[in-house]
Amino acid sequence: MPTITITTDFGDADGFTGVLKGVITGIAPDSRVVDIAHAIPAGDAVHAAFVLRNSYLYFPPGTIHIVIVDPGVGGSRRALAVRGAGQYFVAPDNGVLAWVVSELAGAGEELEAWSLDDERFRLAPVSNTFHGRDIFAPAAAYLAMGIDPDELGPRLVAALEPEGDLSGGDVQGLLPRPGDEEGAGRVIHIDTFGNCITTIEIAGLPADMVEDPESVTIEIESRNGIISLIGLLNSYESVAAGQPVALEGSSGLLEIAINGDSAARTLAIERGDSVRCLRIRRR
């Protein structure tokens, strides 16, 4: 029986995630349900897209990921199931899947998508405020039971095109783009520890930077001005406690941190801040 993961902005005070698990247990009693994150800021599709992108690869083939960050619930946005890389992603089409879809498409993966319209696989009646319970959890549970996704609703094509819904909204504005300057990007995520993760892939930097990482200068346009750090270093402890450090984070992306403290708070860095890697060495 496949694993079902759940990523939401539900917090832990209202029982919303528990209800999803109750619904899943009723339909797919032997499934394994794993929480990924529930303290995503309310309605923050960019945060959810980042967390999902960093998590899904560590789950076995067949895993079904539910992502419910859904401020548009009950409105015109569609409810989707997407299949790619041997996994399913079940979520609203508001951009929470944009990064995963973009990466999989970029890697040449075949992607398929369905709109979760068939009433047979929803709770009845469907509320206008809690589709996690009424649409997404049942869909994920039926997929775990092995249903053919074509049963869940019509197959979509346009959603997965370069300009389709899944390239979505706020997320799209932050993701790496073909036209980006080499070694340039943006802060895409601030984690619990205040580490600032960027869209810049270390493995994608120009060869001379990768070969001589200690000579790279990293510039961050924070709201307090430009911050320059010299050298891509190895670990948080490569600098003294309280000092800033640029390094390769656990997902292969350039990360700005402070040894033992919050870089976001200390350096006034925010999501969306521009970041560049430069060859110019300061003297």
Add this chain to the structure above:
Amino acid sequence: MPTITITTDFGDADGFTGVLKGVITGIAPDSRVVDIAHAIPAGDAVHAAFVLRNSYLYFPPGTIHIVIVDPGVGGSRRALAVRGAGQYFVAPDNGVLAWVVSELAGAGEELEAWSLDDERFRLAPVSNTFHGRDIFAPAAAYLAMGIDPDELGPRLVAALEPEGDLSGGDVQGLLPRPGDEEGAGRVIHIDTFGNCITTIEIAGLPADMVEDPESVTIEIESRNGIISLIGLLNSYESVAAGQPVALEGSSGLLEIAINGDSAARTLAIERGDSVRCLRIRRR
């Protein structure tokens, strides 16, 4: 093996819920344990009663719900197991079960209750500060193993009477009452998103309101004065971003929300505020 759910005010910093699961695993190793909520405000039995009422129906028959919001632990309050609607509820008798019991009794369900007194089904020694670990988790685990509840302690009758313990304290003051004016009630819960859920059942409104929901006026007595909203609308997106909306929430109760923001904060609404639905349409 039945599912056991856990709802507490334990937070996620001290390991209390983990210990409950350890105890359960030792007694009923094949049970499925599901977290419902652990960020209930410390000692807030009303919040717990609301969360349980909105969650239990989504779990399969046989499910055993543990609720530990227990500021009176070690004092004179009793430890209970209640059976109704094919499920068990294991909790202190401080009102956390009041809403579920009231609804089940109102629906004509036969309810039974036991006091968890038998030392054979407690950890030894029983502490005076952590009955979740020493009394409630073992009782739930033994119920999951199929024990006859009469083994756990004496069967109670008075607790389930109209004036009995389970009609409980602070919760009772907020629940719907037979004498309530038609279409009137109170804010019973503020959720993570700042949505304000009331005790008013949409399906229980007068027929003319249900038939013409857009003509209903909703008045909330907030601490900043009376707020009037016109129309029971469909979804958060029925109004522009930042605008207030009254609608049917996911549990069938009248809900006051703001599209994309917190109604509780923006409109200064608090739990206990009076709410009324009126036929008078503003012109």
Add this chain to the structure above:
Amino acid sequence: MPTITITTDFGDADGFTGVLKGVITGIAPDSRVVDIAHAIPAGDAVHAAFVLRNSYLYFPPGTIHIVIVDPGVGGSRRALAVRGAGQYFVAPDNGVLAWVVSELAGAGEELEAWSLDDERFRLAPVSNTFHGRDIFAPAAAYLAMGIDPDELGPRLVAALEPEGDLSGGDVQGLLPRPGDEEGAGRVIHIDTFGNCITTIEIAGLPADMVEDPESVTIEIESRNGIISLIGLLNSYESVAAGQPVALEGSSGLLEIAINGDSAARTLAIERGDSVRCLRIRRR
């Protein structure tokens, strides 16, 4: 298949714990994974050591405990597996295991330790910022699958000596010490409710205190001066609402609480504050 527990400072916003579970599911698909705590303050090894010490005994033999509070990740600290009391503990050697190891050693338990060096049982490549994912979770999962721990890396001896790494850092400064005055200790933990738990074991107090607990005077050196409480009482409700009380907590340790409120906030008590039990009764 044994239970694997997880205790971290990861919070619930980034998906870190979910990734650990994904890795575990891939290696040991039938294991039962239980969360103990994830809201440990960032980098707080003392807090983690306390939570683990209070939790592990409630899990069945064979349980494998992962503890990731790891500010030194990627630096020189070692990654450990420790076996004692029929359980495994998998963690960095920064003191998070110090209390458990100290208690087990004090009870004459045979302890063994290994350094998790073998690349066959790590993810590849190993990042320098997320060893929970790359080293600790795989090691725990392979132990759950029954691997001989000698496969994971070299057996350690010195780590478990009185002056070894596991007696660790900040934790050691707070633990009970052989030279401690009888009935004296420190506040070791402030829990979610603001209860202040000390290192003083009630069962270890002098016999005349244990026999006449109501005559014991408890003195706490708070930052606002010395607080004196008379009597070791039974439960939070032994005093009126809002009043302070000293009592035996759920782990057998002396605890300072306020009935229905936070003792830490109200009495300005902090971790590390000195506490003494005295025979002198105030008149």
